[in-house]
Each structure stands twice: as C-alpha cells, then as structure tokens.
Amino acid sequence: MFTGLVQALGTIRPLGGDRWQITCVSGAIDFILQDLAIGDSVAVDGVCLTVMEVLPQGFIAAASPETLRRTTLGQRQIDDGFVNLETSLRVGSKLGGHFVMGHVDGIGCLQALEQTATSWEMSFSTTEVIARYIVPKGSIAVNGVSLTISNYDPARDWFQVAVIPLTYAETNLRFLRSGSLVNLEADILGKYIEKLMVSSSSPNAADNTNPDELTPAFLIENGYL
Structure with a gap:
C-alpha cells in the first residue's frame, strides 16, 4: 500500500521478458534504497512492482502480463524515461495523500495543460471503468501521484486536477504533454x-x-x- 506522495524520480528500461531495471536519479539513491530488500513493493509510476534484485543505484522488478496490459509499461509511453517512485507505506508513517494500492485500473490521456497563478490545471480523458468512481473533490492517482479532482465531465469522458507547483516540480507530471499516456487508479x-x-x-x-x-x-x- 502507498500514499500517492512521490519520493523520487527514476529511469526505467526493459531487460526483456517481464523484467525491468529502475535506476534512481542522482540524489534519490539513498532515500529509495535504504532498507530496500528483495520482495519489497515499490510503486513505479503508480504500478506496484516487486523487487527481484537490489542494485547499487536501483533495482530490478518484474511485471506480469496483466500489469503490462493495463499500464503504460506495456504501451512503452514513459515520457523522457522518468518514472515516479514511492516505497511502500510503513506502519506508523504519516498518510499525507490517500490509500493507493498500486493496482492500476487503466490508462488515461492528457488532453490539456494550463498554468495558472497558483497551480497547473491538467485535464485527462478516461474510460467508464475509471470514471464511474470519479466524484467532485475525490481522490485519484495519476502516475502514482495522489491528486484531488477539481472538475469532471458529467458524461464521464474527462476529469481535471489542479497540481500545486511543488508536486509539479518533484514528479514526472512536468514532462507530460498533450497526448501523453498516464496510469490511473481510482480511490479504493x-x-x-x-x-x-x-x-x-x-x-x-x-x-x-x-x-x-x-x-x-x-x-x-x-x-x-
């Protein structure tokens, strides 16, 4: 289980088969890898992956066929190669976002991006599978980032979130462009x-x-x- 508060950025590359290598960017290695062990769970762009091997600068994880089918890992749409990373929630830790399981429901697409005086307003298209759980001021995980829904289409074709500057700067949301694909997980x-x-x-x-x-x-x- 995760909180949707991204801890660091990393890069990802396929190793063939179901194996992926995730490398932490400079400055985030100690934060992500401290106490990381084989069998631990890490959210990679909101996808819960199991650590198969710990490396000096990252780790290797495996993704099942179902995971590849439902997420951007299978679409190979990872903007600039950067992914959001979050280690699993520890008992007693602060819950600053919402309960994120790392079980992606489907893929969304960025439709529009607009900078305002206080935030970045981002609109995403979605499907009925996810939209049925969208409610005003409700929570949703976009690439593993816990966000609050600020607006949505009653026809359930799209929703909008307002991303504060800190979240925008510290996650890979800043690399998204119109047409970029993202992992979406509705509130459990x-x-x-x-x-x-x-x-x-x-x-x-x-x-x-x-x-x-x-x-x-x-x-x-x-x-x-």
Missing part, C-alpha cells in the same frame, strides 16, 4: 462501496437497492456516514 473506497451496493441489490439480498442510486440513507445504513 469507491470500489468497496460499489461492491457493497451490488451485493445489497442481488436477488438474495433483503434490500433491492439500485447500485446506481447512492443515497445518504444507504451510506448511513451501511456505516459510511
């Missing part, structure tokens, strides 16, 4: 709520609540409010 809480609603609306359930009708009464009854 929305998925659990949907699962509960579907279960409640099954023929065997006492309450045939429509899973498309999320009401305050339903959430209170099931302990969410």
